[in-house]
Amino acid sequence: MERFLNFLFIGLGNGAIYAMLGLGLVVIYRSTGLLNFAQGEMAMFTTFIVWSLSDAGLPLWLALIGGMAAGFVIGAVVHQVIVRPVGDPHQKPLAVVIVTIGMFLGFNALAKLIWGNEQQSLGNLFGRGEIDILGTAVAWQKLGALLILAIEAIIFWVIFQRTKIGLAMRSVASNPESSALCGVPVTRILMIGWGLAAALGAVGGTFTAPTSAVDANLMQLPLIFAFAAITLGGFDSFVGAVVGGLLIGILTDVVPRYVDIFEKMPLAPAFLLILVVLLVRPEGIFGQKKVTRV
Amino acid sequence: MALLEVSGLTAGYGIVQVLFGLEFTVDAGEAVVILGANGAGKTTTLRAVSGMISGGGAVSFDCKQVQGSRPEQLLRAGIAHVPQGRGTITDLTVDENLRVGAYSRSGSDVEADIERWYDVFPRLGERKTQHAGSMSGGEQQMLAIARAFMSRPRLVLLDEPSLGLAPLVTREVFDRVAELVRETGTAVLLVEQNANLALAFASRAYVLEAGRIVNAGTSQELRGDESIRKAYLGS
Numbered sequence: 001m002e003r004f005l006n007f008l009f010i011g012l013g014n015g016a017i018y019a020m021l022g023l024g025l026v027v028i029y030r031s032t033g034l035l036n037f038a039q040g041e042m043a044m045f046t047t048f049i050v051w052s053l054s055d056a057g058l059p060l061w062l063a064l065i066g067g068m069a070a071g072f073v074i075g076a077v078v079h080q081v082i083v084r085p086v087g088d089p090h091q092k093p094l095a096v097v098i099v100t101i102g103m104f105l106g107f108n109a110l111a112k113l114i115w116g117n118e119q120q121s122l123g124n125l126f127g128r129g130e131i132d133i134l135g136t137a138v139a140w141q142k143l144g145a146l147l148i149l150a151i152e153a154i155i156f157w158v159i160f161q162r163t164k165i166g167l168a169m170r171s172v173a174s175n176p177e178s179s180a181l182c183g184v185p186v187t188r189i190l191m192i193g194w195g196l197a198a199a200l201g202a203v204g205g206t207f208t209a210p211t212s213a214v215d216a217n218l219m220q221l222p223l224i225f226a227f228a229a230i231t232l233g234g235f236d237s238f239v240g241a242v243v244g245g246l247l248i249g250i251l252t253d254v255v256p257r258y259v260d261i262f263e264k265m266p267l268a269p270a271f272l273l274i275l276v277v278l279l280v281r282p283e284g285i286f287g288q289k290k291v292t293r294v
Numbered sequence: 295m296a297l298l299e300v301s302g303l304t305a306g307y308g309i310v311q312v313l314f315g316l317e318f319t320v321d322a323g324e325a326v327v328i329l330g331a332n333g334a335g336k337t338t339t340l341r342a343v344s345g346m347i348s349g350g351g352a353v354s355f356d357c358k359q360v361q362g363s364r365p366e367q368l369l370r371a372g373i374a375h376v377p378q379g380r381g382t383i384t385d386l387t388v389d390e391n392l393r394v395g396a397y398s399r400s401g402s403d404v405e406a407d408i409e410r411w412y413d414v415f416p417r418l419g420e421r422k423t424q425h426a427g428s429m430s431g432g433e434q435q436m437l438a439i440a441r442a443f444m445s446r447p448r449l450v451l452l453d454e455p456s457l458g459l460a461p462l463v464t465r466e467v468f469d470r471v472a473e474l475v476r477e478t479g480t481a482v483l484l485v486e487q488n489a490n491l492a493l494a495f496a497s498r499a500y501v502l503e504a505g506r507i508v509n510a511g512t513s514q515e516l517r518g519d520e521s522i523r524k525a526y527l528g529s
Binding site for chain 2 (some may be wrong): 175177179181184185288
Protein backbone atom coordinates (compact mmCIF):
# COMPACT_ATOMS: atom_id res chain seq x y z
CA MET A 1 0.00 0.00 0.00
CA GLU A 2 2.75 2.38 0.98
CA ARG A 3 4.64 1.50 -2.17
CA PHE A 4 1.53 1.95 -4.26
CA LEU A 5 0.75 5.37 -2.76
CA ASN A 6 4.31 6.44 -3.36
CA PHE A 7 4.10 5.52 -7.04
CA LEU A 8 0.63 7.01 -7.29
CA PHE A 9 1.76 10.42 -6.09
CA ILE A 10 4.78 10.36 -8.39
CA GLY A 11 2.37 9.60 -11.22
CA LEU A 12 -0.07 12.32 -10.18
CA GLY A 13 2.75 14.86 -9.85
CA ASN A 14 4.03 14.12 -13.35
CA GLY A 15 0.48 13.87 -14.65
CA ALA A 16 -0.22 17.36 -13.32
CA ILE A 17 2.59 18.69 -15.52
CA TYR A 18 1.22 16.92 -18.61
CA ALA A 19 -2.20 18.29 -17.79
CA MET A 20 -0.85 21.86 -17.46
CA LEU A 21 0.74 21.63 -20.89
CA GLY A 22 -2.41 19.97 -22.16
CA LEU A 23 -4.48 22.92 -20.90
CA GLY A 24 -2.31 25.23 -22.99
CA LEU A 25 -2.95 23.06 -26.05
CA VAL A 26 -6.68 23.08 -25.34
CA VAL A 27 -6.71 26.88 -25.01
CA ILE A 28 -5.15 27.24 -28.47
CA TYR A 29 -7.39 24.56 -29.90
CA ARG A 30 -10.51 26.17 -28.50
CA SER A 31 -9.65 29.65 -29.70
CA THR A 32 -8.14 28.78 -33.07
CA GLY A 33 -9.09 25.18 -33.81
CA LEU A 34 -5.40 24.25 -34.15
CA LEU A 35 -2.81 22.11 -32.44
CA ASN A 36 0.23 24.13 -31.44
CA PHE A 37 3.30 21.92 -31.80
CA ALA A 38 5.47 24.72 -30.40
CA GLN A 39 3.61 24.74 -27.08
CA GLY A 40 6.33 22.75 -25.34
CA GLU A 41 9.21 24.79 -26.74
CA MET A 42 7.46 28.03 -25.87
CA ALA A 43 7.07 26.64 -22.34
CA MET A 44 10.78 25.79 -22.27
CA PHE A 45 11.63 29.30 -23.44
CA THR A 46 9.50 30.96 -20.76
CA THR A 47 10.94 28.59 -18.15
CA PHE A 48 14.38 29.92 -19.08
CA ILE A 49 13.02 33.40 -18.45
CA VAL A 50 11.79 32.23 -15.03
CA TRP A 51 15.25 30.81 -14.41
CA SER A 52 16.95 34.06 -15.47
CA LEU A 53 14.75 36.12 -13.17
CA SER A 54 15.30 33.72 -10.32
CA ASP A 55 19.05 33.68 -11.05
CA ALA A 56 19.01 37.47 -10.90
CA GLY A 57 17.80 37.19 -7.29
CA LEU A 58 14.01 37.28 -7.58
CA PRO A 59 12.05 34.88 -5.34
CA LEU A 60 10.86 31.90 -7.40
CA TRP A 61 7.17 32.80 -7.18
CA LEU A 62 7.84 36.32 -8.46
CA ALA A 63 10.09 34.90 -11.16
CA LEU A 64 7.23 32.61 -12.21
CA ILE A 65 4.81 35.52 -12.44
CA GLY A 66 7.41 37.41 -14.49
CA GLY A 67 7.79 34.37 -16.74
CA MET A 68 4.03 34.14 -17.20
CA ALA A 69 3.81 37.82 -18.12
CA ALA A 70 6.67 37.40 -20.59
CA GLY A 71 4.91 34.28 -21.89
CA PHE A 72 1.71 36.22 -22.48
CA VAL A 73 3.59 38.83 -24.50
CA ILE A 74 5.54 36.18 -26.44
CA GLY A 75 2.34 34.29 -27.24
CA ALA A 76 0.59 37.43 -28.44
CA VAL A 77 3.57 38.51 -30.54
CA VAL A 78 3.96 35.02 -32.03
CA HIS A 79 0.34 35.15 -33.14
CA GLN A 80 0.64 38.63 -34.64
CA VAL A 81 4.01 38.23 -36.31
CA ILE A 82 4.19 34.55 -37.26
CA VAL A 83 0.84 32.77 -37.17
CA ARG A 84 -1.51 35.44 -38.47
CA PRO A 85 0.44 36.42 -41.61
CA VAL A 86 0.40 32.77 -42.74
CA GLY A 87 -3.33 33.00 -43.20
CA ASP A 88 -6.66 31.87 -41.92
CA PRO A 89 -6.20 28.56 -40.07
CA HIS A 90 -9.70 27.53 -41.15
CA GLN A 91 -8.74 27.81 -44.78
CA LYS A 92 -5.23 26.38 -44.61
CA PRO A 93 -4.90 24.49 -41.35
CA LEU A 94 -1.91 22.48 -42.55
CA ALA A 95 0.14 25.57 -43.37
CA VAL A 96 -0.42 26.96 -39.90
CA VAL A 97 0.34 23.64 -38.21
CA ILE A 98 3.57 23.40 -40.17
CA VAL A 99 4.44 26.90 -39.02
CA THR A 100 4.01 25.81 -35.40
CA ILE A 101 6.45 22.98 -36.12
CA GLY A 102 8.84 25.57 -37.51
CA MET A 103 8.40 27.57 -34.32
CA PHE A 104 9.27 24.43 -32.36
CA LEU A 105 12.70 24.48 -34.03
CA GLY A 106 12.97 28.25 -33.82
CA PHE A 107 12.36 28.50 -30.09
CA ASN A 108 14.73 25.61 -29.46
CA ALA A 109 17.52 27.31 -31.43
CA LEU A 110 16.81 30.70 -29.89
CA ALA A 111 16.99 29.29 -26.36
CA LYS A 112 20.38 27.71 -27.13
CA LEU A 113 21.54 31.00 -28.61
CA ILE A 114 20.52 33.03 -25.58
CA TRP A 115 21.17 30.63 -22.71
CA GLY A 116 23.72 28.27 -24.20
CA ASN A 117 23.88 24.50 -23.89
CA GLU A 118 24.52 24.43 -20.16
CA GLN A 119 22.01 22.75 -17.90
CA GLN A 120 20.63 25.06 -15.24
CA SER A 121 18.75 24.07 -12.13
CA LEU A 122 15.56 25.56 -10.82
CA GLY A 123 14.21 25.04 -7.29
CA ASN A 124 10.88 23.67 -6.14
CA LEU A 125 8.03 26.15 -5.92
CA PHE A 126 6.74 24.30 -2.88
CA GLY A 127 10.11 23.60 -1.25
CA ARG A 128 11.62 20.23 -0.41
CA GLY A 129 9.28 19.36 2.43
CA GLU A 130 7.16 16.23 2.65
CA ILE A 131 3.89 15.38 4.30
CA ASP A 132 2.72 12.05 5.64
CA ILE A 133 -0.33 10.68 3.85
CA LEU A 134 -1.49 7.25 5.07
CA GLY A 135 2.06 6.38 6.05
CA THR A 136 3.63 7.54 2.81
CA ALA A 137 5.87 10.58 2.58
CA VAL A 138 4.55 12.79 -0.22
CA ALA A 139 6.48 15.81 -1.45
CA TRP A 140 4.67 19.13 -1.06
CA GLN A 141 5.88 19.92 -4.55
CA LYS A 142 3.69 17.11 -5.97
CA LEU A 143 0.63 18.24 -4.02
CA GLY A 144 1.40 21.82 -5.03
CA ALA A 145 1.44 20.84 -8.69
CA LEU A 146 -2.00 19.26 -8.28
CA LEU A 147 -3.29 22.34 -6.48
CA ILE A 148 -1.99 24.74 -9.14
CA LEU A 149 -3.39 22.48 -11.84
CA ALA A 150 -6.82 22.56 -10.19
CA ILE A 151 -6.68 26.36 -9.94
CA GLU A 152 -5.64 26.68 -13.58
CA ALA A 153 -8.38 24.37 -14.76
CA ILE A 154 -11.03 26.24 -12.79
CA ILE A 155 -9.82 29.64 -13.98
CA PHE A 156 -9.84 28.56 -17.60
CA TRP A 157 -13.16 26.85 -17.34
CA VAL A 158 -14.64 30.03 -15.86
CA ILE A 159 -13.00 32.22 -18.51
CA PHE A 160 -14.29 30.08 -21.38
CA GLN A 161 -17.74 29.23 -20.07
CA ARG A 162 -18.70 32.26 -18.06
CA THR A 163 -17.08 35.37 -19.51
CA LYS A 164 -17.72 37.41 -22.61
CA ILE A 165 -14.13 37.12 -23.77
CA GLY A 166 -14.30 33.32 -23.40
CA LEU A 167 -17.50 33.22 -25.41
CA ALA A 168 -15.75 35.31 -28.07
CA MET A 169 -12.82 32.84 -28.10
CA ARG A 170 -15.11 29.86 -28.62
CA SER A 171 -17.04 31.76 -31.23
CA VAL A 172 -13.89 32.69 -33.15
CA ALA A 173 -12.70 29.06 -33.03
CA SER A 174 -15.98 27.87 -34.48
CA ASN A 175 -16.63 30.55 -37.10
CA PRO A 176 -14.24 33.52 -37.33
CA GLU A 177 -16.09 35.16 -40.20
CA SER A 178 -19.46 35.21 -38.46
CA SER A 179 -17.79 36.31 -35.26
CA ALA A 180 -16.33 39.34 -37.02
CA LEU A 181 -19.75 40.13 -38.47
CA CYS A 182 -21.11 40.04 -34.92
CA GLY A 183 -18.57 42.67 -33.88
CA VAL A 184 -15.98 40.39 -32.28
CA PRO A 185 -12.45 41.80 -32.78
CA VAL A 186 -11.13 38.47 -34.06
CA THR A 187 -7.43 39.33 -34.19
CA ARG A 188 -7.34 40.67 -30.65
CA ILE A 189 -9.20 37.61 -29.36
CA LEU A 190 -6.72 35.24 -31.02
CA MET A 191 -3.83 37.24 -29.61
CA ILE A 192 -5.24 36.84 -26.11
CA GLY A 193 -5.72 33.09 -26.67
CA TRP A 194 -2.09 32.62 -27.70
CA GLY A 195 -0.95 34.82 -24.84
CA LEU A 196 -2.88 32.79 -22.26
CA ALA A 197 -1.57 29.50 -23.63
CA ALA A 198 2.03 30.68 -23.53
CA ALA A 199 1.59 32.02 -19.99
CA LEU A 200 0.32 28.57 -18.95
CA GLY A 201 3.46 27.07 -20.47
CA ALA A 202 5.66 28.97 -18.00
CA VAL A 203 3.85 27.26 -15.12
CA GLY A 204 4.15 23.77 -16.62
CA GLY A 205 7.83 24.33 -17.36
CA THR A 206 8.59 25.63 -13.88
CA PHE A 207 7.10 22.46 -12.39
CA THR A 208 8.98 20.24 -14.83
CA ALA A 209 12.37 21.90 -14.30
CA PRO A 210 13.19 20.55 -10.80
CA THR A 211 12.67 16.95 -11.95
CA SER A 212 15.27 17.29 -14.71
CA ALA A 213 17.24 20.41 -15.52
CA VAL A 214 16.53 23.60 -17.42
CA ASP A 215 17.88 23.12 -20.90
CA ALA A 216 16.57 23.38 -24.44
CA ASN A 217 15.16 19.84 -24.35
CA LEU A 218 13.21 20.42 -21.15
CA MET A 219 9.69 20.10 -22.54
CA GLN A 220 9.99 17.71 -25.46
CA LEU A 221 8.96 14.54 -23.66
CA PRO A 222 6.30 16.29 -21.54
CA LEU A 223 4.79 17.73 -24.74
CA ILE A 224 4.36 14.25 -26.17
CA PHE A 225 2.64 13.19 -22.96
CA ALA A 226 0.49 16.33 -23.11
CA PHE A 227 -0.62 15.43 -26.64
CA ALA A 228 -1.42 11.96 -25.37
CA ALA A 229 -3.37 13.52 -22.49
CA ILE A 230 -5.61 15.64 -24.69
CA THR A 231 -6.08 12.83 -27.18
CA LEU A 232 -7.37 10.79 -24.28
CA GLY A 233 -9.43 13.58 -22.71
CA GLY A 234 -10.56 15.41 -25.84
CA PHE A 235 -8.87 18.29 -27.68
CA ASP A 236 -11.55 20.79 -26.73
CA SER A 237 -12.08 19.92 -23.09
CA PHE A 238 -10.35 21.45 -20.05
CA VAL A 239 -11.65 18.66 -17.85
CA GLY A 240 -10.39 16.23 -20.47
CA ALA A 241 -6.87 17.71 -20.36
CA VAL A 242 -6.78 17.41 -16.56
CA VAL A 243 -8.19 13.89 -16.38
CA GLY A 244 -6.18 12.78 -19.40
CA GLY A 245 -2.94 14.22 -18.00
CA LEU A 246 -3.40 12.60 -14.61
CA LEU A 247 -4.39 9.27 -16.16
CA ILE A 248 -1.31 9.28 -18.38
CA GLY A 249 0.84 10.11 -15.34
CA ILE A 250 -0.63 7.28 -13.29
CA LEU A 251 -0.47 4.75 -16.12
CA THR A 252 3.17 5.46 -16.96
CA ASP A 253 4.39 5.64 -13.35
CA VAL A 254 2.28 3.05 -11.55
CA VAL A 255 1.30 0.24 -13.91
CA PRO A 256 4.85 -0.66 -15.05
CA ARG A 257 5.85 -1.27 -11.42
CA TYR A 258 3.28 -4.03 -11.09
CA VAL A 259 2.96 -5.54 -14.52
CA ASP A 260 6.12 -7.27 -15.65
CA ILE A 261 5.76 -6.92 -19.39
CA PHE A 262 5.42 -3.14 -19.09
CA GLU A 263 8.53 -2.80 -16.96
CA LYS A 264 10.78 -2.43 -19.98
CA MET A 265 8.29 -0.24 -21.83
CA PRO A 266 6.63 2.04 -19.30
CA LEU A 267 4.87 4.11 -21.96
CA ALA A 268 2.93 1.19 -23.40
CA PRO A 269 -0.06 1.13 -21.01
CA ALA A 270 -0.89 4.77 -21.66
CA PHE A 271 -0.79 4.30 -25.40
CA LEU A 272 -2.83 1.13 -25.24
CA LEU A 273 -5.50 3.08 -23.37
CA ILE A 274 -5.38 5.86 -25.98
CA LEU A 275 -5.81 3.30 -28.72
CA VAL A 276 -8.86 1.85 -27.01
CA VAL A 277 -10.38 5.28 -26.34
CA LEU A 278 -9.84 6.36 -29.94
CA LEU A 279 -11.58 3.22 -31.16
CA VAL A 280 -14.55 3.62 -28.84
CA ARG A 281 -14.80 7.41 -28.58
CA PRO A 282 -12.71 9.15 -31.27
CA GLU A 283 -13.44 12.62 -29.84
CA GLY A 284 -11.81 11.65 -26.52
CA ILE A 285 -13.43 10.93 -23.16
CA PHE A 286 -14.74 14.47 -22.61
CA GLY A 287 -14.46 15.78 -26.15
CA GLN A 288 -17.43 17.13 -27.96
CA LYS A 289 -18.69 15.43 -31.04
CA LYS A 290 -19.11 17.91 -33.89
CA VAL A 291 -22.57 17.90 -35.34
CA THR A 292 -23.29 20.10 -38.33
CA ARG A 293 -26.35 20.14 -40.51
CA VAL A 294 -26.63 22.19 -43.62
CA MET B 295 -29.98 62.09 -47.03
CA ALA B 296 -30.12 58.31 -47.33
CA LEU B 297 -28.96 56.06 -44.47
CA LEU B 298 -26.73 54.04 -46.80
CA GLU B 299 -25.38 55.65 -49.90
CA VAL B 300 -23.23 53.65 -52.27
CA SER B 301 -21.64 55.12 -55.36
CA GLY B 302 -19.18 53.73 -57.87
CA LEU B 303 -18.78 50.53 -55.85
CA THR B 304 -16.28 48.12 -57.40
CA ALA B 305 -15.09 44.85 -55.89
CA GLY B 306 -13.78 41.45 -56.82
CA TYR B 307 -11.64 38.54 -55.77
CA GLY B 308 -8.00 38.72 -56.78
CA ILE B 309 -7.79 39.66 -60.44
CA VAL B 310 -11.44 38.81 -61.09
CA GLN B 311 -13.57 41.91 -60.93
CA VAL B 312 -17.18 41.21 -59.99
CA LEU B 313 -18.76 44.62 -59.43
CA PHE B 314 -18.46 47.48 -61.88
CA GLY B 315 -19.51 50.74 -60.26
CA LEU B 316 -22.78 50.16 -58.42
CA GLU B 317 -24.95 53.06 -57.27
CA PHE B 318 -27.74 52.50 -54.78
CA THR B 319 -29.23 53.93 -51.60
CA VAL B 320 -31.22 52.65 -48.65
CA ASP B 321 -33.24 55.07 -46.53
CA ALA B 322 -33.74 54.70 -42.79
CA GLY B 323 -36.41 52.12 -42.01
CA GLU B 324 -36.73 51.10 -45.65
CA ALA B 325 -36.67 47.59 -47.11
CA VAL B 326 -34.75 47.44 -50.38
CA VAL B 327 -33.96 44.41 -52.51
CA ILE B 328 -31.22 43.79 -55.04
CA LEU B 329 -32.48 41.16 -57.45
CA GLY B 330 -30.14 39.10 -59.52
CA ALA B 331 -29.42 35.67 -60.90
CA ASN B 332 -26.63 33.37 -59.72
CA GLY B 333 -23.25 35.01 -60.26
CA ALA B 334 -24.63 38.51 -60.77
CA GLY B 335 -22.62 39.76 -57.80
CA LYS B 336 -25.30 39.96 -55.11
CA THR B 337 -23.28 38.36 -52.33
CA THR B 338 -20.17 40.30 -53.35
CA THR B 339 -22.15 43.54 -53.08
CA LEU B 340 -23.12 42.81 -49.48
CA ARG B 341 -19.62 41.61 -48.61
CA ALA B 342 -18.16 44.85 -49.97
CA VAL B 343 -20.64 46.97 -48.04
CA SER B 344 -20.03 45.18 -44.73
CA GLY B 345 -16.23 45.30 -45.06
CA MET B 346 -15.67 41.56 -45.51
CA ILE B 347 -13.84 42.29 -48.77
CA SER B 348 -12.27 45.56 -49.78
CA GLY B 349 -13.67 47.43 -52.70
CA GLY B 350 -13.39 50.72 -54.53
CA GLY B 351 -15.83 53.58 -54.72
CA ALA B 352 -17.65 55.33 -51.93
CA VAL B 353 -19.87 53.86 -49.21
CA SER B 354 -21.33 56.27 -46.73
CA PHE B 355 -23.47 55.26 -43.78
CA ASP B 356 -25.29 57.83 -41.71
CA CYS B 357 -23.44 60.58 -43.61
CA LYS B 358 -20.04 59.14 -42.68
CA GLN B 359 -17.61 57.63 -45.13
CA VAL B 360 -17.19 53.95 -44.11
CA GLN B 361 -15.48 52.41 -47.14
CA GLY B 362 -12.43 50.44 -45.95
CA SER B 363 -13.70 49.80 -42.42
CA ARG B 364 -13.55 46.32 -40.90
CA PRO B 365 -16.75 44.33 -40.27
CA GLU B 366 -16.58 44.80 -36.50
CA GLN B 367 -16.24 48.57 -36.92
CA LEU B 368 -19.21 48.68 -39.28
CA LEU B 369 -21.22 46.60 -36.85
CA ARG B 370 -20.57 49.17 -34.15
CA ALA B 371 -21.62 51.87 -36.59
CA GLY B 372 -24.94 50.03 -37.05
CA ILE B 373 -24.64 47.68 -40.03
CA ALA B 374 -25.32 43.98 -39.31
CA HIS B 375 -24.78 41.33 -41.97
CA VAL B 376 -26.58 38.00 -42.20
CA PRO B 377 -24.19 36.18 -44.52
CA GLN B 378 -25.05 33.69 -47.21
CA GLY B 379 -25.33 30.20 -45.75
CA ARG B 380 -26.45 31.76 -42.44
CA GLY B 381 -23.02 31.91 -40.80
CA THR B 382 -24.14 29.73 -37.92
CA ILE B 383 -21.54 29.47 -35.17
CA THR B 384 -22.07 25.75 -35.11
CA ASP B 385 -20.18 24.77 -31.96
CA LEU B 386 -22.05 27.25 -29.77
CA THR B 387 -25.55 26.83 -28.42
CA VAL B 388 -28.45 28.87 -29.74
CA ASP B 389 -28.32 31.01 -26.62
CA GLU B 390 -24.57 31.60 -27.02
CA ASN B 391 -25.02 32.51 -30.69
CA LEU B 392 -27.39 35.28 -29.64
CA ARG B 393 -24.92 36.45 -26.98
CA VAL B 394 -22.17 36.69 -29.57
CA GLY B 395 -24.61 38.77 -31.61
CA ALA B 396 -24.76 41.18 -28.69
CA TYR B 397 -20.97 41.33 -28.38
CA SER B 398 -20.80 45.02 -29.27
CA ARG B 399 -23.32 45.89 -26.58
CA SER B 400 -22.88 46.04 -22.87
CA GLY B 401 -25.59 46.26 -20.27
CA SER B 402 -28.31 44.31 -18.64
CA ASP B 403 -30.91 44.62 -21.39
CA VAL B 404 -29.14 41.92 -23.42
CA GLU B 405 -31.00 39.25 -21.43
CA ALA B 406 -34.35 40.91 -22.11
CA ASP B 407 -33.51 41.09 -25.80
CA ILE B 408 -32.67 37.39 -25.94
CA GLU B 409 -36.02 36.57 -24.34
CA ARG B 410 -37.73 38.80 -26.87
CA TRP B 411 -36.17 36.83 -29.71
CA TYR B 412 -37.40 33.60 -28.18
CA ASP B 413 -40.88 35.14 -28.35
CA VAL B 414 -40.43 36.16 -31.98
CA PHE B 415 -38.99 32.74 -32.95
CA PRO B 416 -40.41 30.26 -30.40
CA ARG B 417 -38.49 27.43 -32.03
CA LEU B 418 -35.22 29.09 -31.02
CA GLY B 419 -36.45 29.27 -27.43
CA GLU B 420 -37.21 25.55 -27.44
CA ARG B 421 -33.67 24.84 -28.60
CA LYS B 422 -31.69 27.42 -26.67
CA THR B 423 -29.26 24.98 -25.08
CA GLN B 424 -28.89 22.94 -28.26
CA HIS B 425 -25.84 23.26 -30.48
CA ALA B 426 -26.72 25.63 -33.28
CA GLY B 427 -25.11 23.38 -35.88
CA SER B 428 -27.61 20.62 -35.19
CA MET B 429 -30.64 22.69 -36.13
CA SER B 430 -32.53 22.60 -39.41
CA GLY B 431 -31.78 25.12 -42.16
CA GLY B 432 -34.88 27.18 -41.41
CA GLU B 433 -34.08 27.33 -37.72
CA GLN B 434 -30.52 28.36 -38.49
CA GLN B 435 -31.80 31.13 -40.76
CA MET B 436 -34.05 32.41 -37.97
CA LEU B 437 -31.10 32.26 -35.59
CA ALA B 438 -28.91 34.19 -38.04
CA ILE B 439 -31.53 36.94 -38.32
CA ALA B 440 -32.06 37.12 -34.57
CA ARG B 441 -28.30 37.18 -34.03
CA ALA B 442 -27.89 40.10 -36.44
CA PHE B 443 -30.71 42.05 -34.76
CA MET B 444 -29.12 41.44 -31.33
CA SER B 445 -26.66 44.25 -32.09
CA ARG B 446 -29.64 46.63 -32.47
CA PRO B 447 -28.51 47.64 -35.94
CA ARG B 448 -29.99 50.40 -38.06
CA LEU B 449 -29.35 48.49 -41.26
CA VAL B 450 -29.42 44.72 -41.77
CA LEU B 451 -27.83 43.18 -44.86
CA LEU B 452 -29.69 39.98 -45.65
CA ASP B 453 -28.08 37.53 -48.07
CA GLU B 454 -30.51 35.19 -49.79
CA PRO B 455 -32.46 33.93 -46.79
CA SER B 456 -34.49 31.66 -49.07
CA LEU B 457 -31.45 29.60 -50.06
CA GLY B 458 -32.03 25.92 -49.37
CA LEU B 459 -35.25 26.44 -47.47
CA ALA B 460 -38.66 24.92 -48.14
CA PRO B 461 -41.12 27.45 -49.61
CA LEU B 462 -43.28 27.47 -46.49
CA VAL B 463 -40.30 28.11 -44.23
CA THR B 464 -39.05 30.83 -46.57
CA ARG B 465 -42.43 32.55 -46.40
CA GLU B 466 -42.37 32.41 -42.61
CA VAL B 467 -38.88 33.92 -42.50
CA PHE B 468 -39.90 36.74 -44.83
CA ASP B 469 -43.09 37.45 -42.88
CA ARG B 470 -41.11 37.69 -39.66
CA VAL B 471 -38.49 40.01 -41.11
CA ALA B 472 -41.22 42.23 -42.59
CA GLU B 473 -42.80 42.49 -39.14
CA LEU B 474 -39.41 43.33 -37.64
CA VAL B 475 -38.83 46.10 -40.14
CA ARG B 476 -42.25 47.59 -39.32
CA GLU B 477 -41.85 47.25 -35.55
CA THR B 478 -38.22 48.28 -35.08
CA GLY B 479 -37.78 50.67 -37.96
CA THR B 480 -34.62 48.85 -38.99
CA ALA B 481 -33.67 49.23 -42.63
CA VAL B 482 -33.04 46.04 -44.61
CA LEU B 483 -30.97 45.56 -47.73
CA LEU B 484 -31.91 42.16 -49.12
CA VAL B 485 -30.33 40.33 -52.02
CA GLU B 486 -32.45 37.59 -53.56
CA GLN B 487 -33.15 35.44 -56.57
CA ASN B 488 -36.71 34.79 -55.54
CA ALA B 489 -38.28 37.88 -57.10
CA ASN B 490 -41.88 37.09 -56.16
CA LEU B 491 -41.13 37.03 -52.46
CA ALA B 492 -38.58 39.80 -52.55
CA LEU B 493 -40.76 42.30 -54.43
CA ALA B 494 -43.62 41.64 -52.03
CA PHE B 495 -41.27 42.29 -49.13
CA ALA B 496 -39.35 45.35 -50.31
CA SER B 497 -40.61 48.77 -51.26
CA ARG B 498 -37.86 49.42 -53.80
CA ALA B 499 -35.70 47.16 -55.92
CA TYR B 500 -32.54 47.21 -58.01
CA VAL B 501 -31.75 44.62 -60.64
CA LEU B 502 -28.17 43.43 -60.81
CA GLU B 503 -26.77 41.75 -63.91
CA ALA B 504 -23.14 40.75 -64.35
CA GLY B 505 -21.96 43.25 -61.76
CA ARG B 506 -23.95 46.22 -63.04
CA ILE B 507 -27.28 47.67 -61.97
CA VAL B 508 -29.49 47.50 -65.03
CA ASN B 509 -32.84 48.51 -63.63
CA ALA B 510 -34.26 50.21 -60.58
CA GLY B 511 -37.61 51.35 -59.29
CA THR B 512 -40.35 50.73 -56.78
CA SER B 513 -41.38 47.12 -56.36
CA GLN B 514 -44.67 47.89 -58.03
CA GLU B 515 -43.00 49.37 -61.08
CA LEU B 516 -40.66 46.44 -61.45
CA ARG B 517 -43.43 43.92 -61.05
CA GLY B 518 -45.11 45.50 -64.04
CA ASP B 519 -41.91 45.60 -66.09
CA GLU B 520 -42.05 43.16 -68.97
CA SER B 521 -38.35 42.19 -68.94
CA ILE B 522 -38.40 41.59 -65.18
CA ARG B 523 -41.48 39.43 -65.50
CA LYS B 524 -39.75 37.32 -68.12
CA ALA B 525 -36.42 36.99 -66.32
CA TYR B 526 -37.39 36.73 -62.68
CA LEU B 527 -41.10 36.15 -62.25
CA GLY B 528 -41.47 33.33 -64.72
CA SER B 529 -44.50 34.66 -66.58
